[in-house]
Amino acid sequence: MRTKLDDTSLIRKILDGDKHAFKEFIEKYESQVAATVIGMLGPGPEAEDIGQETFIRFYRALSRFRGESSVGTYVTRIAINLCLNEIRRRGRRRTLYVSNGEERLEAVAHKPGTEHQDESSRLVNLGLQSLDPKFRTVIVLRLIDGYTTRETARILKLPEGTVLSRLARGQQKLKEILAPLYKDEQPISRDGP
Numbered sequence: 001m002r003t004k005l006d007d008t009s010l011i012r013k014i015l016d017g018d019k020h021a022f023k024e025f026i027e028k029y030e031s032q033v034a035a036t037v038i039g040m041l042g043p044g045p046e047a048e049d050i051g052q053e054t055f056i057r058f059y060r061a062l063s064r065f066r067g068e069s070s071v072g073t074y075v076t077r078i079a080i081n082l083c084l085n086e087i088r089r090r091g092r093r094r095t096l097y098v099s100n101g102e103e104r105l106e107a108v109a110h111k112p113g114t115e116h117q118d119e120s121s122r123l124v125n126l127g128l129q130s131l132d133p134k135f136r137t138v139i140v141l142r143l144i145d146g147y148t149t150r151e152t153a154r155i156l157k158l159p160e161g162t163v164l165s166r167l168a169r170g171q172q173k174l175k176e177i178l179a180p181l182y183k184d185e186q187p188i189s190r191d192g193p
Helices: 007-015 019-041 045-064 071-090 101-109 119-130 133-144 149-156 160-182
Strands: none
Touching: 007 019, 007 045, 007 071, 019 045, 019 071, 019 119, 019 133, 045 071, 071 133, 071 149, 119 133, 119 160, 133 149, 133 160, 149 160
């Protein structure tokens, strides 16, 4: 059995043409890339394609990696850039139809890959998809991927104050989007009906 290598050793072996090292790298970072891409684009074939493209781009750009940031940050930046390109390519923003939410939520509930997600996850994902990409990106990096404000600022090449501002505004917008969907839900009593 092969021992796990640190990122520096993995990169060195990948650059030397070791295919097993690249496979190990993908296994190490695939869940991180998936969380970022699904947070940005929602689940589906486009997210899968962007996830695969992230590793292809990483491989092609590896010789230019200078180590100024962590490998995880570098891979996440590639994923974010590809997601933003996809969002621009779509040429439209997804809209949440609050007035007739049942139809829109029903369409999301039947998308491939979402059948095992619980209702709250679907609602939050729907809300995320309706946010402007500049807010969505910050929320995904900070709250889903768990990057610090400083790391998020580095990934997006923004001042930390801008990251904090977009995070606060994005959370407020997300709350406004989700509030009408949750207004009819009653808290479950521990004492029974």
